[in-house]
Amino acid sequence: MQGFAVALQPVNLLWCLLGVILGTVVGILPGLAPSGTIAMLLPLTFAMNPAAAMIMLAGIYYGAKYGGSTTAILLNVPGESASVVTCLDGHQMARKGRAGPALGIAAIASFIAGTVGVLGLMLVAPPLARMALAFSSPEYFALMALGLAMVVLLAGRSMVKALLAMLVGLWISSIGTDPFSTTSRFIFGQLELLSGVDFVIAAIGLFAIGEVLACMEARGQGQLLPVPRGLRNLLPSVRDLKDCRFAFANGSVIGFLIGVLPGAGSTVASFISYGVEKAVSRRRDEFGQGVVEGVAAPEAANNSETGGALVPLLTLGIPGSATTAILLAALVLWGFKPGPLFISDNPALFWGLVASMYIGNAMLLVLNLPLVPLFAQVLRAPAHVLYPLVFGLSMVGVYSVSGSLFDLGLLAGFGLLGYLMRKLDYPAAPLILGLVLGGAMERALRQSLMMSEGSLSILATRPISAVMLSLALLILLIPLFNKANAWRLRALEQNDG
Amino acid sequence: MKRFGTPDFWSGLALAGLGTSIVAEAAQWEYLGQDGPGPGFFPLWYGIAMAVLSLGLVVSSVLRQPGVEDPIDWAKARRAFAAWLALVAAVAALELLGFLLAFAALVFFLVAVMYRRPPGVAAAVALASAAAFHGLFVLVLGVRLPTGMLGF
Amino acid sequence: MKLQAKQVALATVIALAGPGACAPAALAQGFKPTRPVEMVVHTGPGGGSDVLARAMAIMMEKENLLPVRMQVLNKPGGGGAVAAAYLAEKKGDENTIGLFTGVWLTGPLTSDKAKVTLKDLTPIARLVLEPALIAVKADAPYKTLADFIAAAKQNPGQLKQSGGSITSRDNVVRQLLQKNTGARWTYISFPGGGERIAALLGGHVNVMVIEPAEAGEHIRAGNMRVLAQVSDARLDGFPDVPTLKEAGFDVPVVPQVRGVVAPPEIPRQNVAYWEEVFRKLSQSAAWRKFLADNQFENGYQNAAEVTKFYGEFTDRMRGILQDAGIKTVR
Numbered sequence: 001m002q003g004f005a006v007a008l009q010p011v012n013l014l015w016c017l018l019g020v021i022l023g024t025v026v027g028i029l030p031g032l033a034p035s036g037t038i039a040m041l042l043p044l045t046f047a048m049n050p051a052a053a054m055i056m057l058a059g060i061y062y063g064a065k066y067g068g069s070t071t072a073i074l075l076n077v078p079g080e081s082a083s084v085v086t087c088l089d090g091h092q093m094a095r096k097g098r099a100g101p102a103l104g105i106a107a108i109a110s111f112i113a114g115t116v117g118v119l120g121l122m123l124v125a126p127p128l129a130r131m132a133l134a135f136s137s138p139e140y141f142a143l144m145a146l147g148l149a150m151v152v153l154l155a156g157r158s159m160v161k162a163l164l165a166m167l168v169g170l171w172i173s174s175i176g177t178d179p180f181s182t183t184s185r186f187i188f189g190q191l192e193l194l195s196g197v198d199f200v201i202a203a204i205g206l207f208a209i210g211e212v213l214a215c216m217e218a219r220g221q222g223q224l225l226p227v228p229r230g231l232r233n234l235l236p237s238v239r240d241l242k243d244c245r246f247a248f249a250n251g252s253v254i255g256f257l258i259g260v261l262p263g264a265g266s267t268v269a270s271f272i273s274y275g276v277e278k279a280v281s282r283r284r285d286e287f288g289q290g291v292v293e294g295v296a297a298p299e300a301a302n303n304s305e306t307g308g309a310l311v312p313l314l315t316l317g318i319p320g321s322a323t324t325a326i327l328l329a330a331l332v333l334w335g336f337k338p339g340p341l342f343i344s345d346n347p348a349l350f351w352g353l354v355a356s357m358y359i360g361n362a363m364l365l366v367l368n369l370p371l372v373p374l375f376a377q378v379l380r381a382p383a384h385v386l387y388p389l390v391f392g393l394s395m396v397g398v399y400s401v402s403g404s405l406f407d408l409g410l411l412a413g414f415g416l417l418g419y420l421m422r423k424l425d426y427p428a429a430p431l432i433l434g435l436v437l438g439g440a441m442e443r444a445l446r447q448s449l450m451m452s453e454g455s456l457s458i459l460a461t462r463p464i465s466a467v468m469l470s471l472a473l474l475i476l477l478i479p480l481f482n483k484a485n486a487w488r489l490r491a492l493e494q495n496d497g
Numbered sequence: 498m499k500r501f502g503t504p505d506f507w508s509g510l511a512l513a514g515l516g517t518s519i520v521a522e523a524a525q526w527e528y529l530g531q532d533g534p535g536p537g538f539f540p541l542w543y544g545i546a547m548a549v550l551s552l553g554l555v556v557s558s559v560l561r562q563p564g565v566e567d568p569i570d571w572a573k574a575r576r577a578f579a580a581w582l583a584l585v586a587a588v589a590a591l592e593l594l595g596f597l598l599a600f601a602a603l604v605f606f607l608v609a610v611m612y613r614r615p616p617g618v619a620a621a622v623a624l625a626s627a628a629a630f631h632g633l634f635v636l637v638l639g640v641r642l643p644t645g646m647l648g649f
Numbered sequence: 650m651k652l653q654a655k656q657v658a659l660a661t662v663i664a665l666a667g668p669g670a671c672a673p674a675a676l677a678q679g680f681k682p683t684r685p686v687e688m689v690v691h692t693g694p695g696g697g698s699d700v701l702a703r704a705m706a707i708m709m710e711k712e713n714l715l716p717v718r719m720q721v722l723n724k725p726g727g728g729g730a731v732a733a734a735y736l737a738e739k740k741g742d743e744n745t746i747g748l749f750t751g752v753w754l755t756g757p758l759t760s761d762k763a764k765v766t767l768k769d770l771t772p773i774a775r776l777v778l779e780p781a782l783i784a785v786k787a788d789a790p791y792k793t794l795a796d797f798i799a800a801a802k803q804n805p806g807q808l809k810q811s812g813g814s815i816t817s818r819d820n821v822v823r824q825l826l827q828k829n830t831g832a833r834w835t836y837i838s839f840p841g842g843g844e845r846i847a848a849l850l851g852g853h854v855n856v857m858v859i860e861p862a863e864a865g866e867h868i869r870a871g872n873m874r875v876l877a878q879v880s881d882a883r884l885d886g887f888p889d890v891p892t893l894k895e896a897g898f899d900v901p902v903v904p905q906v907r908g909v910v911a912p913p914e915i916p917r918q919n920v921a922y923w924e925e926v927f928r929k930l931s932q933s934a935a936w937r938k939f940l941a942d943n944q945f946e947n948g949y950q951n952a953a954e955v956t957k958f959y960g961e962f963t964d965r966m967r968g969i970l971q972d973a974g975i976k977t978v979r
Contacts, residue, residue, distance in 0.1 A: 133847055171515075182759045195654075213577045317867070333703075341870050391603065393602055403724070424505070446534050
């Protein structure tokens with residue numbers, strides 16, 4: 001309760017508001033990452049009270065997750081790495097004239113999940129952090145394998161093509177220097193590829209540029225996207241909200257738990273939560289064509305993940321991602337010592353932060369919902385204005401990350417690949433999945449084998465990894481079950497007829 | 498309708514080629530080292546999987562009933578390629594012209610040539626978008642954008 | 650002011666010595682940056698060098714050491730290779746400097762793709778030496794480093810250490826100790842510092858080399874125990890922990906270094922200017938406090954000294970890497 005006393009001070013409320021607004025803007029603009037923005041603002045925070053500064057920076061962090069879905073839904077440009085999954089159904093909803101409900105559900109899911117994340121941080125942080133320590137390379141491997149098994153659920157019509165796309169993703173993820181041996185793999189003599197292909201470049205190229213190129217095929221039509229008409233189509237309906245009940249829950253929980261694991265990442269969380277939602281949904285065959293749960297689940301996951309990622313940061317001083325790393329650096333620069341005793345040493349700061357996160361999430365909901373109809377109007381712009389805009393946003397987004405013209409060339413390359421994949425009917429999501437998880441999975445496997453001195457049994461003897469691997473195996477067998485069922489049904493029909 | 502030469506056939510073949518070359522590269526690296534799998538381990542396996550699956554795709558595309566797929570509309574594809582080439586040209590010109598000019602040129606091309614709008618409209622859109630990007634990203638957000646020979 | 654005199658003296662010497670790069674107007678003033686200075690770092694925002702550079706920028710402003718702002722430019726990739734290449738391209742640029750670390754020195758030893766070595770750039774100064782600690786989990790059976798080495802000797806290859814890449818300082822310490830004692834234990838790379846600590850605290854590895862700033866809180870909370878310090882003299886924060894030498898292991902202390910470089914072919918007077926700026930920084934109160942807070946050692950060396958240091962460091966690293974069986978290409 002003391003926390004609310006801190007958080008509700010007018011000064012802190014103001015900084016919170018500033019932070020969440022800034023975060024939303026950063027999230028909307030592709031390529032602008034919250035970690036970079038926080039880094040830029042660090043010098044300014046020295047003049048501030050640390051609690052206020054932390055409240056603002058945290059606001060940027062979770063605010064960015066709200067904004068990331070906006071361009072994903074409207075333009076198929078993932079504003080943030082975790083928004084890739086939102087592109088899948090979100091943009092399809094926009095193409096059907098349902099951009100408003102998509103944006104609205106994204107905001108609502110983000111709010112619910114963000115609040116759940118803060119609740120988690122408040123209630124179960126220390127014991128959960130200790131449990132998270134039991135997670136190490138074998139468990140990470142199993143988690144990544146579980147994530148990759150989701151490809152089965154993302155497959156669409158051709159399982160073979162989805163698997164091939166995933167394998168290409170795995171290949172791209174191994175471009176770069178192998179950390180265990182300093183061998184450089186698949187870099188084609190390019191210095192810039194030594195640290196691998198940045199996932200953001202691939203995602204923006206495949207999704208955004210690929211989409212624009214595909215749209216360039218049609219000539220001269222003014223508006224290609226149906227404009228939402230009437231208030232009913234500008235916001236999610238009650239029916240939509242009801243459909244998403246499970247998605248909210250599943251996304252919040254999965255996102256938070258995965259966020260607690262240092263290094264797992266919100267992209268994994270969004271994919272897994274999307275996969276789970278698809279697996280249990282009655283409308284599973286419609287996923288990928290604009291189903292509202294397909295937006296709610298990943299959006300919830302990537303928001304509660306921020307709450308989860310703060311758990312190892314604040315309870316153990318261990319940063320799990322680039323953004324938490326810079327928050328850690330900020331705390332250190334201000335003179336704090338993040339670690340196991342941080343919360344007990346600085347109760348006012350911690351509880352003030354927690355309280356401000358509740359307030360911040362509420363602020364974001366209030367800010368974002370009314371903006372939804374406004375944003376949806378973006379799609380009214382004629383194609384010849386909108387698509388060049390997407391090109392520009394993509395280029396600036398990529399360039400602002402690394403300032404490298406080589407990366408822009410890569411962007412163009414991925415754009416062409418995205419277009420070709422569309423034409424040849426290869427799904428892009430499995431490629432992204434492979435790219436995101438491939439490197440982590442390989443590292444985790446090799447680390448595990450080093451831990452066990454070469455024995456694969458480590459994966460089976462440790463309970464957590466054994467459970468997740470079995471789950472992954474089961475998921476992989478689903479298509480076989482389906483095929484067997486289909487055969488059986490056909491055989492029965494033939495017998496009858 | 499043809500059995501051979503369908504899109505699946507060619508893409509499968511291309512991927513089989515990629516898979517084989519991955520395996521070839523991976524064979525040069527250490528497969529199993531002293532401390533565990535080496536850099537060649539993963540690439541070897543996913544290279545093999547890629548080659549096998551893509552050959553399967555090729556075979557199934559040949560065995561399938563012809564005429565099942567839509568043929569590729571080459572006219573439309575040409576338009577998309579043209580747009581892509583324009584993007585590549587813009588990226589290549591960035592160092593010379595700087596972002597503002599290169600992007601404005603790209604937009605002009607897209608609006609005038611791809612969307613067949615009158616040159617006046619194209620120029621207006623090009624200038625407006627370049628200015629908007631400059632205003633938002635460079636002035637307000639302080640993001641560095643490439644500047645060309647002319648200094649902007 | 651002393652600064653002015655030194656500048657004028659240097660400038661006069663250069664002018665007398667022959668055609669130099671100084672314009673007549675500069676002779677009177679010496680070099681001073683007029684546009685914001687960019688400091689290139691090889692990590693992304695939040696990484697070690699990035700944080701240090703930002704802290705330095707803040708301190709410079711507080712102490713009024715520069716007439717202009719200093720901005721941080723992130724050029725991550727290739728273990729420093731991309732940043733080094735970027736600096737090499739900026740020949741003669743007066744407003745760009747870079748923050749180098751040990752990785753910039755060892756990277757080119759193992760990777761032939763890294764075409765730019767520190768010898769190609771203009772050294773300015775060495776700033777900090779970062780010592781490290783050898784730590785185990787608090788409930789581990791090892792009370793001293795000797796205990797751990799003995800256990801490793803009894804079970805060769807079974808004990809595990811978590812650390813960064815295999816050319817990082819963590820592994821170098823391991824290689825040196827292994828060679829010195831004949832013990833052998835496995836090294837597991839984790840890309841992120843957080844994961845390394847989590848691996849140790851979770852009991853998945855037995856030992857790690859950790860920075861004092863990172864370890865401090867875990868020790869205070871009773872989760873970790875420190876066996877030895879990788880440093881020449883005992884750190885203030887750890888008066889009870891023996892150094893490697895005191896613990897009986899006569900291995901060279903290979904520090905993690907950070908310092909400043911400039912692009913190639915910049916005028917001598919610029920070098921002198923930067924040297925002076927960083928010398929003043931390293932003597933300022935704010936800097937001293939920063940070092941104390943982070944438990945860094947002041948390793949200030951000027952341009953001439955640091956050039957010598959490069960040579961010694963790279964030779965020693967080459968030897969260590971070769972002993973470890975890692976292929977060196979230079």
